[in-house]
Amino acid sequence: MELIELDRVTRSFTVRTKAGRWRRERRQVRAVDDLSFTVRAGECVGYLGPNGAGKSTTIKMLTGILVPSSGRLRVAGVDPARERVALARRIGVVFGHRTTLWWDLPLRDSFELVRRLYRIPPARYAANLARCVELLSLGDLLDTPVRQLSLGQRMRGDLAAALLHDPRVLYLDEPTIGLDVVSKNRVREFLREVNAAGTTVLLTTHDLTDIEQLCDRVMVIDHGRVVYDGDLPGLHLAGRSERTLVVDLVEEQPPIDLPGVRVVRTEGSRQYLAFPAEQSAAPLVAAVAERFPLRDLSVREPAIEDVIARMYARVPIG
Numbered sequence: 001m002e003l004i005e006l007d008r009v010t011r012s013f014t015v016r017t018k019a020g021r022w023r024r025e026r027r028q029v030r031a032v033d034d035l036s037f038t039v040r041a042g043e044c045v046g047y048l049g050p051n052g053a054g055k056s057t058t059i060k061m062l063t064g065i066l067v068p069s070s071g072r073l074r075v076a077g078v079d080p081a082r083e084r085v086a087l088a089r090r091i092g093v094v095f096g097h098r099t100t101l102w103w104d105l106p107l108r109d110s111f112e113l114v115r116r117l118y119r120i121p122p123a124r125y126a127a128n129l130a131r132c133v134e135l136l137s138l139g140d141l142l143d144t145p146v147r148q149l150s151l152g153q154r155m156r157g158d159l160a161a162a163l164l165h166d167p168r169v170l171y172l173d174e175p176t177i178g179l180d181v182v183s184k185n186r187v188r189e190f191l192r193e194v195n196a197a198g199t200t201v202l203l204t205t206h207d208l209t210d211i212e213q214l215c216d217r218v219m220v221i222d223h224g225r226v227v228y229d230g231d232l233p234g235l236h237l238a239g240r241s242e243r244t245l246v247v248d249l250v251e252e253q254p255p256i257d258l259p260g261v262r263v264v265r266t267e268g269s270r271q272y273l274a275f276p277a278e279q280s281a282a283p284l285v286a287a288v289a290e291r292f293p294l295r296d297l298s299v300r301e302p303a304i305e306d307v308i309a310r311m312y313a314r315v316p317i318g
């Protein structure tokens with residue numbers, strides 16, 4: 001079943017730009033341009049694109065904040081802009097950059113306000129709250145005012161608040177931004193559980209690890225249009241992107257020469273080896289370990305912006 005449907009959706013803005021000393025020109029910007037896609041119930045889709053690509057405009061239309069200039073849009077069976085109250089019961093939204101919690105209230109009171117706002121039946125509220133408190137380890141934080149929470153704790157609170165009314169669709173905008181590795185992993189683990197339990201997720205992020213760990217499907221948009229729709233290995237292939245194996249050798253060596261690999265940098269006994277991102281690092285690690293004694297190694301993912309830029313630029317490898 002399709003939970004999100006966009007059929008030839010366009011959203012334009014009129015912007016005024018300076019043209020000469022006194023004159024101003026009005027210009028139309030198409031933030032979203034003839035965009036069509038569907039998301040099935042239960043999917044977790046990464047929605048990516050460079051700055052200004054039209055991601056926020058799409059999300060704003062899907063949450064009913066913005067009305068499309070043309071085209072048809074449905075979320076969980078309703079027209080978002082026309083039926084905002086019905087929509088609010090079916091969706092949850094989390095923005096990494098801002099909180100929807102009440103700053104001066106303890107977390108518990110913020111949740112209570114969410115309960116009243118959505119008129120969540122007591123038994124369902126109690127069950128959902130207990131589940132979120134357990135999965136997000138919020139037990140010790142319930143009586144703390146939101147302003148005293150760390151960023152990671154606040155994000156966990158925001159996730160709980162967005163899910164207490166059992167939304168069918170969850171929109172996430174940079175849910176792991178600014179979090180440390182432990183908090184990121186905890187948020188990802190929780191989101192995996194939420195998605196596995198049936199909630200459909202649309203995730204905007206600049207962190208490839210979020211996508212790798214959560215999404216089977218990735219959509220890339222640019223200039224308001226879909227330029228890629230498929231899985232993450234396919235995106236790496238299309239972007240001819242590279243991961244980097246960082247090896248710390250026991251002794252300094254000349255640049256390692258292996259097929260399909262290029263040394264992009266050396267720092268004493270440390271070497272940075274670039275290899276196609278869609279390939280497993282295991283054979284490369286084995287090949288290096290066979291030739292040289294190793295002290296340590298790690299694998300670095302490419303930045304989403306680089307993958308997308310390479311998709312267009314067709315940067316030659318090697």
Ligand SMILES: Nc1ncnc2c1ncn2[C@@H]1O[C@H](COP(=O)(O)OP(=O)(O)OP(=O)(O)O)[C@@H](O)[C@H]1O
Nearest residue numbers: 013015029031049050051052053054055056057058
């Ligand atoms: N209210 C507005 N008025 C005028 N132009 C706008 C408005 N909102 C967005 N735009 C323009 O529409 C285009 C798409 O913007 P949008 O915010 O959707 O991009 P984005 O992909 O979310 O970018 P980012 O990753 O930087 O958040 C940009 O050119 C932006 O300047």
